[in-house]
Amino acid sequence: MKQELKSELTKQLIISKAFDLFYENGFKNTSIDRIMKATDLSKGAFYHHYGSKKELGLEVISLKVQKRVVDGMISPLNRPGNSLELLESVFIDRLRAFPFYDKQNGCPMNNLINEIGNDESVYQTALRNIIEQWKSALIQLLERGKQAGEIKREVSSSAVAIYLISAFEGIRGIRKLYHEDSVLEDYLKGLSMYLEQIKV
Amino acid sequence: MKQELKSELTKQLIISKAFDLFYENGFKNTSIDRIMKATDLSKGAFYHHYGSKKELGLEVISLKVQKRVVDGMISPLNRPGNSLELLESVFIDRLRAFPFYDKQNGCPMNNLINEIGNDESVYQTALRNIIEQWKSALIQLLERGKQAGEIKREVSSSAVAIYLISAFEGIRGIRKLYHEDSVLEDYLKGLSMYLEQIKV
């Protein structure tokens, strides 16, 4: 195999296993040894491709975590159609569609925010970028809805965006404490009411 | 000094220092050694009073973390007066009044929920108890507001309670990523709108 390709595949393997383990057990609680055991490669291989655990963490955030949020919560906002119906379908359907594993383990981004969000500024920046991208996409959609006469013009788009994100991330943490979905249904009912209110 | 009193004071000292360090550095990232260094006592003293780190963690949750939420977010809900004004003052004023340290480090309960909420069921139960107590107090206040003709009767109290809690915990995590309060102001604006809508 070509070296360049082989190297890239190995890095992707490490990042992928690292993401899974960070998600399940937390960032600081996951050792390089444990990650490399999952890849069936050695520690030497890791430090050949990465300079430090921090460097890996940043790649996991900017490649895997960010992609997950973009694919699941941001890109779908750009589809055509009624802005409010779009918001509903993205926020409600996605939450309902999560597999048990994801409900139990919460949001990978939110887990990292709460675990290492007050740690080092490089982590802060990487995670903040995702939030900002999400916020921007929401604002854009809300403004589109106002233009289309679907959303009240007097509401602050950035306030609605942040409130939607906050509640979503909040419930994904709280859901971890329960073994059933009733708390999720409460949230969804609360969200529906919220969206109803900004309707024109 | 009486033995019983001395023992109790020592346990309180350990719990207090443990809470501070858990808050700043996370639960798993805080060692017994580090905690006992902060108390100026020895590791032997710790294992005389506590059987394990887990036992200490549960005491910190049920005594310190719970008390913090009760004092700051639950007890104030029982004051007399207009229910909506009460909600506003509790959620908005408290968030604004947090010192820089608390804004940067987030919510102690939410940090624990996201760090160890999917870990062991004893932690889940201890943290869930706090959420349930908070939710109950909010529902009680919302029902009171409905009776007083201050809140729309058709809204689901449990849905509003969970949505309020979710958004609050969510923003306390997100705020960690920023160095200023603009994201907090967005949240507060969003919250005001939300409360306005359930008004009768």
Place this chain on the structure above:
DNA sequence: CAATAAACATACTGGTTAGAATGTTTTGCT
């Protein structure tokens, strides 16, 4: 076909971890 460098593996370092074992001091009780 060599020389070279990339892609790994193995073995180690110095530090930290939860917890146990064992010692010493303080307090309580008769």
Place this chain on the structure above:
DNA sequence: AGCAAAACATTCTAACCAGTATGTTTATTG
């Protein structure tokens, strides 16, 4: 006073941690 137990301190262990040093194997290139 004298004995017992509680409240600590000191020392140790076996495992784990991030990162380094030094190998060996595989691919690339002249």
